[in-house]
Amino acid sequence: MGTITEQAWEAFHAPLHQFIRRRVADEATAEDLLQEVFLKIHQHGENLRDTRRLESWIYQVTRNIIIDHYRRRHQIMTPLDAQEVLDLPEDLSDDDIVSELLPCVRAMVLALPEQDRQALILTEYQGLTQKELGERLGLSFSGAKSRVQRAREKLKQELLACCHFELDRRGHILDYQPRCDCCEQSTC
Secondary structure: OOOHHHHHHHHHHHHHHHHHHOOOOOHHHHHHHHHHHHHHHHHHHHHOOOHHHHHHHHHHHHHHHHHHHHHHHHHHOOOOOHHHHHOOOOOOOOOHHHHHHHHHHHHHHHHOOHHHHHHHHHHHHOOOOHHHHHHHHOOOHHHHHHHHHHHHHHHHHHHHHHEEEEEOOOOOEEEEEEOOHHHOHHHO
């Protein structure tokens, strides 16, 4: 009987490689991450008391290494640069009400936390799909989708706290009444 590392290699090499390859962009990165996984198994596998839990432990180690890879990659990528923020369009529509609210919406978007602001600017203003956002930020598609939905919800709550909206049956804004001075153009 070989070591835990040898047993794990025999049993999990191929499925782990596939597992990693589905989650990273290229073969070389998948190979590097697979080697990291087996290094961890070699370093800590002997400490695992319940060998029945070996498979779940190995997959947890693998998920953590993939997450760490994307975190390292994300730290290398620059945050949303000033040019992308400055490139927000001045007007979105011929609709007078939407145009009137635009400075307020811009201010609210720019006041959102970095991740939410980045998600909205890149998808809503810069035209990236949620899939492209995920690729750019090193997120899964579902992670990117969640981030955009969360950012939209935060913006919606800001707007609803600021103004009362009268909507038509399709959800288009007919009119609004400010609840505070935050929707006055001069304060945005």
